[in-house]
Amino acid sequence: MSKPLILVSNDDGITAPGIHHLVKVMAQIGEVVVVAPDGPQSGMGHAITIGNTLRLTEVDIFDHASAYECSGTPADCVKIAKHFVLKDRHPDLVVSGINHGSNTSISVLYSGTMSAAIEAALEGTPAIGFSLCDYANDADFSHTLEYVEKIARQALSKGIPKGVALNVNFPPRQNEPLKGIKVCRQANAKWQEEFDLRYDPHGRRYFWMAGNFVNFDKGEDNDEWAIANNYVSIVPVKYDLTAHHAIMELNEEWEL
Amino acid sequence: MSKPLILVSNDDGITAPGIHHLVKVMAQIGEVVVVAPDGPQSGMGHAITIGNTLRLTEVDIFDHASAYECSGTPADCVKIAKHFVLKDRHPDLVVSGINHGSNTSISVLYSGTMSAAIEAALEGTPAIGFSLCDYANDADFSHTLEYVEKIARQALSKGIPKGVALNVNFPPRQNEPLKGIKVCRQANAKWQEEFDLRYDPHGRRYFWMAGNFVNFDKGEDNDEWAIANNYVSIVPVKYDLTAHHAIMELNEEWEL
Numbered sequence: 035m036s037k038p039l040i041l042v043s044n045d046d047g048i049t050a051p052g053i054h055h056l057v058k059v060m061a062q063i064g065e066v067v068v069v070a071p072d073g074p075q076s077g078m079g080h081a082i083t084i085g086n087t088l089r090l091t092e093v094d095i096f097d098h099a100s101a102y103e104c105s106g107t108p109a110d111c112v113k114i115a116k117h118f119v120l121k122d123r124h125p126d127l128v129v130s131g132i133n134h135g136s137n138t139s140i141s142v143l144y145s146g147t148m149s150a151a152i153e154a155a156l157e158g159t160p161a162i163g164f165s166l167c168d169y170a171n172d173a174d175f176s177h178t179l180e181y182v183e184k185i186a187r188q189a190l191s192k193g194i195p196k197g198v199a200l201n202v203n204f205p206p207r208q209n210e211p212l213k214g215i216k217v218c219r220q221a222n223a224k225w226q227e228e229f230d231l232r233y234d235p236h237g238r239r240y241f242w243m244a245g246n247f248v249n250f251d252k253g254e255d256n257d258e259w260a261i262a263n264n265y266v267s268i269v270p271v272k273y274d275l276t277a278h279h280a281i282m283e284l285n286e287e288w289e290l
Numbered sequence: 291m292s293k294p295l296i297l298v299s300n301d302d303g304i305t306a307p308g309i310h311h312l313v314k315v316m317a318q319i320g321e322v323v324v325v326a327p328d329g330p331q332s333g334m335g336h337a338i339t340i341g342n343t344l345r346l347t348e349v350d351i352f353d354h355a356s357a358y359e360c361s362g363t364p365a366d367c368v369k370i371a372k373h374f375v376l377k378d379r380h381p382d383l384v385v386s387g388i389n390h391g392s393n394t395s396i397s398v399l400y401s402g403t404m405s406a407a408i409e410a411a412l413e414g415t416p417a418i419g420f421s422l423c424d425y426a427n428d429a430d431f432s433h434t435l436e437y438v439e440k441i442a443r444q445a446l447s448k449g450i451p452k453g454v455a456l457n458v459n460f461p462p463r464q465n466e467p468l469k470g471i472k473v474c475r476q477a478n479a480k481w482q483e484e485f486d487l488r489y490d491p492h493g494r495r496y497f498w499m500a501g502n503f504v505n506f507d508k509g510e511d512n513d514e515w516a517i518a519n520n521y522v523s524i525v526p527v528k529y530d531l532t533a534h535h536a537i538m539e540l541n542e543e544w545e546l
């Protein structure tokens with residue numbers, strides 16, 4: 035039986051520790067090809083490069099994987115992997131991450147990690163984004179690795195429902211071991227931004243965007259609750275954004 | 291009665307003809323504040339600027355609106371509008387566009403136009419993205435304007451369901467008038483990319499991403515069908531990406 039073909043990407047860039055952990059785990063499961071950004075692409079959402087050119091360079095930085103760095107976004111990486119790097123070979127699984135930082139709740143919208151996974155799901159490939167809720171570059175990923183392997187193997191053997199990608203988040207490492215996995219819905223929360231006004235050496239003003247995460251969700255079936263209670267969260271996400279419940283309301287209430 | 295406060299943004303940049311049409315229509319309805327990118331941001335999806343600074347400059351380019359150009363993405367524009375430009379004033383409506391090009395079907399994921407609207411919806415503000423399925427800079431928007439006004443006025447009087455933004459697309463101008471409005475679901479379609487390999491003057495390779503839109507959808511209740519049949523399409527979209535139907539499947543079928 036031939037080994038499964040696994041495409042790996044991320045949004046922190048190909049040199050981030052998180053993707054190195056992910057490649058190491060995936061190399062135990064299958065043949066690994068990495069196509070990842072040549073620098074950080076956090077917060078890029080589902081951006082793609084359409085008004086500019088892309089570079090793609092083969093690099094030798096992983097022991098058990100062929101690898102390419104790309105000048106584009108995570109979504110670009112998956113597209114160019116499919117249409118140029120892998121050509122006629124179709125990956126059995128696409129994994130993205132392990133992100134340095136949370137992609138729970140509404141952060142999924144801004145997440146380059148998840149855009150790589152969603153891009154793959156669009157192509158009909160089982161896809162998973164993995165994120166550790168710890169932003170440190172030297173974050174401890176050790177507690178996540180057995181779960182990353184377990185979830186990837188389940189995706190390969192059981193498949194992922196059509197039109198869906200998985201958003202997997204891990205709590206930061208605690209003294210106690212992880213309690214297990216919860217399949218969750220996306221928590222109802224948002225970022226409350228603040229803009230820090232400063233002046234450059236030429237006297238012109240500029241801003242840094244900063245923000246606090248505000249959780250409105252009182253339920254226990256959501257990803258924020260899972261992370262806060264030391265569970266791994268899996269949220270199945272879809273790219274059909276239609277708010278079906280609103281169609282009837284618009285048809286009945288609006289005068290169109 | 292005070293006039294409604296309407297925030298306008300887009301992703302083609304503040305000098306694009308489409309936003310000028312939109313501002314003109316909105317100025318008939320309310321007080322208009324424009325915060326839009328200082329250059330094209332197409333394809334930026336829901337990107338935000340977190341590792342870099344933002345610039346914001348007041349500009350005098352609209353007759354009946356105060357206006358600011360911002361160095362960031364459409365989502366950044368809405369955030370800085372709310373937290374810096376408008377401060378304590380809450381807009382009654384946020385509109386984005388009119389985009390030069392289609393944002394039907396899966397294009398909603400890549401759309402900067404829609405990310406501005408979704409960002410506003412996150413803040414609880416009724417929000418609409420408008421797009422004309424004609425990419426030309428000198429596209430004819432004349433057939434869209436009465437519908438833009440009608441839809442905006444309905445949003446102000448009837449509201450938009452919580453957690454939802456509207457994705458409105460217009461067919462290119464035909465010889466016949468538009469047939470009306472259809473409330474639709476997002477069509478099941480995708481972009482089939484091609485990467486055009488070239489070499490720069492230094493002999494290094496680079497790529498242009500290009501692609502064809504492929505429609506798999508055989509239904510008549512979707513936005514692609516509406517546009518192809520000269521209707522205005524309205525798709526209500528939500529930012530809770532949870533694939534609720536998949537939660538049960540994962541809980542039952544997977545060994546977690």
